[in-house]
Amino acid sequence: MKHQHKLWAAVVLLAGIHGVILFAGFFAPYSFSAQDRGLPFAPPTRIHFVDAQGKFHARPFVYGLQDDPNVAGSYSVDSKRMYSLHFFVQGAPYKVAGLFSSRVHLYGVPAPGRIFLLGTDAYGRDQFSRFLYGGQISLAAGLIAAGLSVLLGIIAGALAGFYGGWIDDVLMRGGELFLALPWLYLLFAVRAALPLHIAQWQVFLLLVTVIGLIGWARPARLIRGAVLSGKERNFVVAARAFGASDLYLLRRHVLPQTYAIVLTQMTLLIPQYILAEVTLTFLGLGVGEPMPSWGSLLTALQRYYILSSYWWMFLPALLLIPVFLAYYVAGDALQERLKSVPL
Amino acid sequence: MLKVSPWKSASTRFFLAIACVLFAVSAAPAQVHEERMVTNNPPGHAGGEIAVALRSDPKTLNPAFAMDAASQEIIYCMNADLIHINRETQQTESALAKSWSVSRDGRTYTLQLRRGVRFSDGKAFNADDVIFSFQVYLDKKIHSPERDLLIIGGKPIAVQKINDYSVRFHLAQPYAAAERLFDGLPILPKHLLETAYRNGTFSQAWGVSMPPDQFAGLGPFRLKKYVAGQRIVLERNPCYWKVDSQGNQLPYLNEIVFLLVPSEDAQVIRFQAGDTDILSRFSAENFSVLERDQAAQGYHLYDLGPGLEYNFLFFNLNDLASKNLPQIAKKQAWFRDVRFRQAVSSAIDREGIVRLVYDGRATPLWGQVTPGNKLWVDRSLPHPPRSLARARELLKSAGFSWKGDGTLIDAHGNPVEFSILTSSSNAARMKMATIIQDDLSHLGMNVHVVSLDFSAMVDRLLNSFDYEAAVMGMASGDADPTSEMNVWVSSGGTHLWHLNQTKPATPWEAEIDRLMNQQLITLNYERRKRLYDQVQQIVAQQLPVICLASPDILVGAKDRIGNFHPAILEPYALWNVEELYIR
Numbered sequence: 001m002k003h004q005h006k007l008w009a010a011v012v013l014l015a016g017i018h019g020v021i022l023f024a025g026f027f028a029p030y031s032f033s034a035q036d037r038g039l040p041f042a043p044p045t046r047i048h049f050v051d052a053q054g055k056f057h058a059r060p061f062v063y064g065l066q067d068d069p070n071v072a073g074s075y076s077v078d079s080k081r082m083y084s085l086h087f088f089v090q091g092a093p094y095k096v097a098g099l100f101s102s103r104v105h106l107y108g109v110p111a112p113g114r115i116f117l118l119g120t121d122a123y124g125r126d127q128f129s130r131f132l133y134g135g136q137i138s139l140a141a142g143l144i145a146a147g148l149s150v151l152l153g154i155i156a157g158a159l160a161g162f163y164g165g166w167i168d169d170v171l172m173r174g175g176e177l178f179l180a181l182p183w184l185y186l187l188f189a190v191r192a193a194l195p196l197h198i199a200q201w202q203v204f205l206l207l208v209t210v211i212g213l214i215g216w217a218r219p220a221r222l223i224r225g226a227v228l229s230g231k232e233r234n235f236v237v238a239a240r241a242f243g244a245s246d247l248y249l250l251r252r253h254v255l256p257q258t259y260a261i262v263l264t265q266m267t268l269l270i271p272q273y274i275l276a277e278v279t280l281t282f283l284g285l286g287v288g289e290p291m292p293s294w295g296s297l298l299t300a301l302q303r304y305y306i307l308s309s310y311w312w313m314f315l316p317a318l319l320l321i322p323v324f325l326a327y328y329v330a331g332d333a334l335q336e337r338l339k340s341v342p343l
Numbered sequence: 344m345l346k347v348s349p350w351k352s353a354s355t356r357f358f359l360a361i362a363c364v365l366f367a368v369s370a371a372p373a374q375v376h377e378e379r380m381v382t383n384n385p386p387g388h389a390g391g392e393i394a395v396a397l398r399s400d401p402k403t404l405n406p407a408f409a410m411d412a413a414s415q416e417i418i419y420c421m422n423a424d425l426i427h428i429n430r431e432t433q434q435t436e437s438a439l440a441k442s443w444s445v446s447r448d449g450r451t452y453t454l455q456l457r458r459g460v461r462f463s464d465g466k467a468f469n470a471d472d473v474i475f476s477f478q479v480y481l482d483k484k485i486h487s488p489e490r491d492l493l494i495i496g497g498k499p500i501a502v503q504k505i506n507d508y509s510v511r512f513h514l515a516q517p518y519a520a521a522e523r524l525f526d527g528l529p530i531l532p533k534h535l536l537e538t539a540y541r542n543g544t545f546s547q548a549w550g551v552s553m554p555p556d557q558f559a560g561l562g563p564f565r566l567k568k569y570v571a572g573q574r575i576v577l578e579r580n581p582c583y584w585k586v587d588s589q590g591n592q593l594p595y596l597n598e599i600v601f602l603l604v605p606s607e608d609a610q611v612i613r614f615q616a617g618d619t620d621i622l623s624r625f626s627a628e629n630f631s632v633l634e635r636d637q638a639a640q641g642y643h644l645y646d647l648g649p650g651l652e653y654n655f656l657f658f659n660l661n662d663l664a665s666k667n668l669p670q671i672a673k674k675q676a677w678f679r680d681v682r683f684r685q686a687v688s689s690a691i692d693r694e695g696i697v698r699l700v701y702d703g704r705a706t707p708l709w710g711q712v713t714p715g716n717k718l719w720v721d722r723s724l725p726h727p728p729r730s731l732a733r734a735r736e737l738l739k740s741a742g743f744s745w746k747g748d749g750t751l752i753d754a755h756g757n758p759v760e761f762s763i764l765t766s767s768s769n770a771a772r773m774k775m776a777t778i779i780q781d782d783l784s785h786l787g788m789n790v791h792v793v794s795l796d797f798s799a800m801v802d803r804l805l806n807s808f809d810y811e812a813a814v815m816g817m818a819s820g821d822a823d824p825t826s827e828m829n830v831w832v833s834s835g836g837t838h839l840w841h842l843n844q845t846k847p848a849t850p851w852e853a854e855i856d857r858l859m860n861q862q863l864i865t866l867n868y869e870r871r872k873r874l875y876d877q878v879q880q881i882v883a884q885q886l887p888v889i890c891l892a893s894p895d896i897l898v899g900a901k902d903r904i905g906n907f908h909p910a911i912l913e914p915y916a917l918w919n920v921e922e923l924y925i926r
Contacts, residue, residue: 033784035778035781037698037778040698040699122699122774123699123774123777123778123781124699288791288792288793288794289773289777289780289792290777290780290781303628303770304608304611304612304629304632305628305629305631305632308632309628309631309632
């Protein structure tokens with residue numbers, strides 16, 4: 001019963017995260033590409049209720065920033081400039097899921113005030129907005145690539161398990177070959193062979209396809225195992241005796257037995273593939289500037305001066321932990337459930 | 344790997360040192376008077392060692408082949424040239440040649456060599472070594488990268504020995520910067536290298552795996568030990584030909600240890616931890632990191648102002664008729680219109696680049712000569728501020744217009760979209776491209792930033808011409824305009840925006856050709872300066888390259904190092920290594 005709770009908690013959390021990411025334009029106060037060249041590497045903005053005179057404000061506010069004359073490259077708070085925080089404000093236009101456009105943002109402060117919940121990057125871009133928009137790329141890449149992998153895994157696994165013989169041999173040995181491929185170098189080669197500038201969505205599709213294609217072998221093996229045992233069960237044999245076609249048997253009797261495996265594989269592959277996207281972007285193979293992804297947010301951490309001077313650049317990395325945790329908990333709970341439910 | 348055991352090599356060294364002393368004390372003064380060079384800096388004291396980080400293993404220690412920065416840095420410490428460029432004043436000064444004279448027609452240089460100078464193995468130096476060295480550098484079969492520099496007016500420089508201590512150089516035409524040619528051309532020991540040269544094995548001579556006693560140079564230091572991938576130890580050359588103002592033999596330091604530290608960040612950390620004494624070639628961001636605890640850690644950081652590096656954006660103006668690149672050829676109609684280039688230049692936020700890319704430690708540029716090049720920069724060049732309004736005007740006058748959503752379209756209704764190529768290994772240029780991308784988006788241009796690894800980028804720029812625009816940087820080794828000939832002359836090998844021209848493609852390129860060739864043979868500085876100023880004005884007007892910014896040269900050194908005078912010419916920190924001492 002306990003893993004049931006765990007599962008639901010994880011699913012609710014995941015739904016929440018995906019919802020926020022899907023409506024990134026609404027939750028983000030700024031566009032992901034808006035540069036504020038006066039404020040590179042600004043620290044996270046502090047939200048105040050009590051002003052410099054000790055007066056309490058029911059509406060929270062933020063202070064403006066100015067260059068710190070004592071320390072080059074850092075900022076001090078200008079307590080004369082106060083900007084109160086408002087909700088459902090008008091701002092930069094955005095599109096929700098590429099369908100309808102809007103200008104309403106969840107929160108914001110009136111210009112020229114700025115609110116950076118996670119600070120800014122080297123170009124003065126809001127890291128929080130970039131984190132949300134970056135999630136759209138990374139989560140979509142994870143979901144689609146995992147779907148692709150599992151779909152290919154089902155097809156290959158079902159064929160191999162159901163027919164056996166040489167089909168089994170060819171598919172499974174082929175899968176092993178895929179597992180052994182030095183896919184990182186393969187990717188470098190693919191990128192180098194492509195035309196110089198390809199549209200962002202093409203890069204994205206390429207990324208997703210490659211990540212998805214590479215990973216089909218493992219789910220295929222598991223599904224093959226389930227199909228192998230599933231096709232020998234009495235009701236399947238009985239259906240076959242009644243003259244059911246192969247397609248019918250697979251569709252109605254054998255594949256339904258593998259759904260639990262498919263679901264678990266999905267939840268385990270998605271975070272893996274998000275990480276794969278992170279790695280690839282880290283290596284410069286992901287979507288290019290100014291488009292953010294979680295991988296590109298982490299790339300900045302390669303540099304010593306960022307590690308030693310700008311602690312808030314770590315925050316996106318910390319925020320990724322609950323996302324991955326939710327996926328793993330969901331996967332774990334599904335697996336537990338699988339064990340307790342007899343095939 | 345070293346093939347000689349440490350014991351053997353140490354003993355050899357010992358005998359050499361004794362030989363040196365004996366020569367210096369007894370035999371030498373009787374035969375030839377020693378003409379030591381006396382330096383100006385306040386005297387220090389002898390002893391001690393310093394550690395410096397090196398980015399990579401040197402590929403060779405043979406001066407005729409050194410191309411990479413690591414090799415050049417080590418070779419600089421181990422060798423000497425005839426006439427040297429003082430890195431601080433940027434002017435030439437005497438080195439192994441104590442004096443020289445120029446014939447009236449500017450085509451013959453006669454150099455008087457210092458007498459009594461010895462290589463680090465104790466053997467005497469004379470005109471034969473000079474003749475031999477130039478024979479090597481000029482030999483076609485050797486393929487020395489220095490050879491190109493010694494071809495003046497289409498003919499190699501002719502070298503003639505007059506006597507043991509004077510040499511004459513004949514040039515096919517007057518050459519304004521002839522004295523500066525000698526800088527960075529180390530004089531090789533004939534007695535050690537002649538056999539290899541005669542046998543045709545010169546290209547293997549003085550590789551990094553040779554035992555230290557096979558090397559000898561005229562520089563302040565000589566090789567003691569090389570451990571591949573770890574460190575190179577240089578020791579004091581006891582026969583060095585410079586003394587300080589009190590007559591003390593230079594160099595002061597006993598040893599320099601070059602530690603191999605492969606990345607900039609790692610070098611910064613090692614310096615911060617006190618493992619190395621001198622740090623150069625690091626970014627402005629790391630300067631800020633190091634600046635914070637410089638007092639506590641006992642080191643000092645120097646911002647020397649802009650160096651000679653200029654970064655720029657340029658468009659592909661190459662003749663693409665022979666290449667199958669119809670997409671790019673179509674866009675060249677925009678790139679070839681000077682108003683388009685001027686609009687782009689006008690929209691670029693150079694101050695923003697200085698602030699965001701270099702933390703303020705850079706100078707915005709409107710021409711190719713940086714303010715660091717004191718003798719040659721044209722200070723009257725206009726510095727128009729960023730103006731989107733002017734950019735729009737220029738675009739409008741060139742037939743461009745805007746769609747309802749703000750997209751810029753050309754006269755045929757094609758949206759203006761292009762990519763900027765950069766090298767993925769250069770973080771600063773990637774940032775510049777990203778800033779330009781954002782700047783140009785305000786004009787309705789759809790710009791993509793594409794980063795490739797350096798060699799892939801160079802291949803596109805120089806061979807396939809498969810690119811639309813690129814951000815690049817250049818830094819000539821010397822301040823003199825002659826070192827930039829290849830860039831500005833239309834037939835030059837690094838005339839990046841339009842290579843392989845048989846005759847100048849545009850009237851203004853023809854004019855630049857004329858001016859550059861004229862300054863090359865003009866001996867009077869003022870007249871040369873006027874000619875080169877005109878080149879700078881044409882470039883600023885026609886914008887074949889849109890100059891962006893010049894980063895400051897940043898150097899750090901421990902407080903305990905005396906006579907430390909970093910300069911904006913390479914090698915920034917170690918150029919006066921013979922005078923450095925431990926306080």
